[in-house]
Amino acid sequence: MRYSGIRQGAYVLLGLGALAAPMVFPAYQAQLAVLWLMVVLALTWDIMGGQMGYNSFGNIVYFGLGMYVTAVVQRDLFFDVEEYAAVAGGIDAQLSVLQYFAGLSLGLLAATVVCVLVAALLGSGILGLRGHYFAICTLGLGVAAGEIASGMDYVGAGSGLVTPLYPADADSRGAFFYFYFLALATITLLTLRGLYARRFGLAINSIRDNEDKAEAMGLQTTRYKTMAWCISAFFLALAGGAYGNLIGFIDPIDVAFAGSTLGVWMVLMAILGGKGTLWGPVIGAAIFHLTQEIFWTYLLGWQRVALGFLIIVIVVFFPRGILGWFRERRHRYVVAQDASGDPA
């Protein structure tokens, strides 16, 4: 490979930049942490939406479920539920460092277990459905989850749930969550790269390209589809659990099952960068998050209108996304070179 030297150099630079970023921009640690969260969201959406051709509008379910499970475990390990609700996670509810991290890691563990189980259970049912039924079904699932959570008193119903306070000063909190999300994004990316290079990647690509044929060749399509959904759920649970702690307050509809923000963004980011590619969602997430910070503020409330517009434009005119577009151009260039170089 001609590019491999450049490529490795770019990886190293990217890694160094990512590690140095919170030191260079200490005021933006939380924003940068959210950048990596966005990368995770886009990557996990792309497993189904891009590589497998199954649009899921309900992946936010696992994000919110993971958030709630983590917070509930954190709460129930050390507090009495009613007492906790009374102080609303206030000053009295201070945990020691050990307690906090024990609660967080146990909570995240529980969240992944619950989310993967739910994904397996739901998936084995609804993933037997073909894509369009699945798409609408997930659309309903996301809203149903938010509605149910805002009716359940155990998790604070519509008034939300406060996560336990981080037991140290704000700086180390920002840094902790930054590196958590950076690590999560890296692990997600590496895991997916490994998976896409294996039989799993071929299987889900074949489902996207021709599901009937894949099934006729003896592929257990429903099993692979469920597996893909479980993998999404696993990473989304880890992302959601920590994001709840980063925000500090879990609102059922605006934070946890945030279908109209994060739920839409993950779709947009993946198709913007180029769905069905490994790096596309990463690029899409980075571009989306950075531009959102810079020029979104000038749109003054119209940004969500612009969001819908952007989705239409990308889907209709630019379906391959940024990375796909570059690949197509390079492909054309190579083909043109070959043709001109051939004297016959």
Next chain:
Amino acid sequence: MDNARILVDAPIFALQLLVDGLLVGAIFALAAFGMALVWGVMNIINVVQGEFVILGGFVTVYLASAGFHPMFGVPIAALVLFVLGVIIYRAVIFRVVERDLFTSILATFGISILLQQLMNQLFGADIRNAVSGFGTVLLFDGDIAISVIKLIAFAIVFAVGAILVVFLKSSRLGQAIRATAQNPRAAKIVGVDTDRVYATTYGLNAALCGATGALVVMTWVIHPFIGLIYTVRSFMIVVVAGVGNLAAVVAAGLGLGAVENFAGFILGAEFQAAFVFSLLVIILLWRNFRLSRHRKVLR
């Protein structure tokens, strides 16, 4: 579950819920006509359905605030939405009709977000309604109260359904629509302008949704973010009834209305929306289960 006991103790109350549910179910069926049409003819699952309904409601609200009776909203919202539907077809939908379903679902999903947020910006996020002022009729010594607007809506839905059937069966355009639904290529060969057929179908769907919205805003309330539930209801109805059968769509709509009304009463109003969305998941699971049994028989 205390509410469930009320139903057993006072069966007249159950009758009230049933009548109410059937009447509102007809309104759901009206939007589902449109979804069945677009799904059957264009092979598009139109996620924008609910936003069209809400837009129809807003047209009626503004008509009412301009001094007209909200009943005029039914034809006028239909007309406005027809134009909007054709515009949306000419701008976006025609580019995705012949592409795969994933593309068209994503595109209509984008349009739905666009319209939803646009309504939020232009009309505000407040809850709106339009008062029809028709009052209620009492039956069985006043044990059962039925608001007249729901009865009128019921009648309108049946009338529109009948007109739609006649239109599709006997008019030239209706025949062209059915021909396109059966085989777009063959229809093109025999001289049907499929592009125009698609535009009309999509506009007709939007018009049906607009009329639905006018009825919805007189029966309940609307706000910009409530659209999705109408999309989901239409989708459920069409999944249960199938795309080619308007009578079944009406039946499924009435059934959904009744079920939803009972569930809302027994579970409590705060869980009614959650029930609708969960019902969607259950219906699809059940459909899948039935299909998988069917497959085993084939094996």
